[in-house]
Amino acid sequence: MEKEKLNTAKTITIYDIAKEAGVSASTVSRVLTGSASVRKEKKERIQKIIEKYNFKPNALAKGLSDTSTKTIGVIAADIRNPFYASLFVSCELAAEAAGYSVVLANSLGVKEREVNQLDYLMQQRVDAIIQIGGRVDDLVTDDSYAEKLRDICKTTPVVVTGKIDKAPVYSVSINQTKAMDIIMEHLIGLGHEKIAMVGGLMRVVSTYNKYNSYVENLKKHGIAVKGEYVINGNYDPVSGYEGTNKLLELSEQPTAIVAINDFAASGALRSIREHGLRVPEDISVVSFDNTYTADILSPKLTSIDYDYDHFGKMLVDTAIAVIKGQKTDDNQMVEPRLVFRESTGKAPD
Amino acid sequence: MEKEKLNTAKTITIYDIAKEAGVSASTVSRVLTGSASVRKEKKERIQKIIEKYNFKPNALAKGLSDTSTKTIGVIAADIRNPFYASLFVSCELAAEAAGYSVVLANSLGVKEREVNQLDYLMQQRVDAIIQIGGRVDDLVTDDSYAEKLRDICKTTPVVVTGKIDKAPVYSVSINQTKAMDIIMEHLIGLGHEKIAMVGGLMRVVSTYNKYNSYVENLKKHGIAVKGEYVINGNYDPVSGYEGTNKLLELSEQPTAIVAINDFAASGALRSIREHGLRVPEDISVVSFDNTYTADILSPKLTSIDYDYDHFGKMLVDTAIAVIKGQKTDDNQMVEPRLVFRESTGKAPD
DNA sequence: GGACTGTCTGAAACCGATTTCAAAATTAAT
């Protein structure tokens, strides 16, 4: 198609509409927002012209005037990770349903970026900020970040997944303890006693909570806690792979592996296969997050799900409630459930 | 942490800074933007105050005044798909490097949403729009969408992946023909002649191009084109699974399967395994996109890669060039390359 | 018909930046 010169065609404004309709801009604005009544015939005339030009009011001007942008900023650690992507999309849908839109800021796990993204969202005058994952989950939160967050909380509601007590934010967190309880009951119920945990970092709150629950569950069932059964990692496939390699070299191999997420589990699956063992006949694997990765792998993973739609809606509803000044719980919980698939089974004799 | 009432603390403006520094707002603005020189002592005084309050100018006011927001809107079909997510992130990084920021609009493949997202981005006064995937790829593009796009092109540069000739957009497209050439040469070089193609829809331009190249390559090598070796699908794991099931029921099973993307390939892998066959000893599988999925599966997938960083940078550079009124190629190509992994091998005898 | 009430409407101020324009303050030149 031939490309005419990008002609910077004058964008049409509310004043243009007003002039053509023979009314004032105020009246057009009233029709647009429905904030006050306008004589029927005028209203229809104006609407016709709006329609004709497909006029859409400038969001910048509107936001400047309103001091509300009807926009929620979402900071995600890395949108390429399906866990964050799923949660982001359900936030987006929940926000839309409530008449808000959502702007994404990707921190990519870089501390400096995370601070910049906060600045960026504040400059954009978002009405609230939702942070999913990232720095807020870190036990050793950086001070400049916490300080910035504290500042922001003075003017803008902040809702985070996980928990942070260095700034007055609202939180919607996964009940990690319960999630691990469910997994351990599942595995122990299948006869497993040699249970390993692989792929996470203990300085991350969510992982730390899971670890504690892991230990508690073992104790409760009178099973000895073995240090060499817990292997740290970086939440990626390689971590799961290398961690599992180590586990399989132990004189007493575990019969079940709890991976910190589906990515780590994929690595575990690979390691097990390379050792000539079968899942779940020889070793069971279970993980957290139930992203689509769990469904793609062979065998399909048994994994902990959080009902992402509901999770996202809780985050958004909380943000909007605080925006509107309604009373809201400071700390809410998302309840996990187990999706049983092909990767777990009875412990070998 | 105790939650003080969200106190709507007056957000600080350029006027507040000006007053405290004993200068006019104009002067503060000049310091902020560096648009004109300011006496050194004053400048330092002002900077100190800006620093002290960590003042960041209101992006809405700035955009309104400038009529440029230094923002590029990106419409992606579904950010949960790792192909789009990777491309989005590299667009984001390229934009940042050029002093722009990026706002994501997720169409989720819903036609109506796609049109709304265009409106939304225009209301936000983005300086350009990049559309990755989605409606623009569709051969039977909807008219209301094309019309809107044509309208937008009058005022705002639009860059799309794929090609569309119903609106004067710029395009950066993958050389699909070349991509399929590479795959076919790879497979035929390994001795394969019974080659199937699975998982895509022929009304999608990119798939159609691949199909044509598939046929050409077979002909070139004097291999008969068999209709039953091409099975449509919806780009997801289930399509790959069911399509491969059909292929394996044929009296003459293929020895190689070209999946339309890594998702479809994951389904193919599952089907093959369930039929008691091995990859790549009995059947080779190769796919397009080289998302991380390719690296997670066992065996790891041989897949076509596009160098996402470069791809994203081309999209953004093109958008920015058009914004700046520089001359730019209407149609650019991204060259594919094969990443050889574990899922392809010599044809069985 | 006049007073009163309620509904519509436009002018003007405002949101918070940038930029133009002309005046004020410096500096350089003679």
Place this chain on the structure above:
DNA sequence: ATTAATTTTGAAATCGGTTTCAGACAGTCC
């Protein structure tokens, strides 16, 4: 010391909406 040339500076206009305020208009009631 004057005048000319520069550099700095602030007032005011602008971007495109919303909202307040007060006046215009229409309808109701006596």
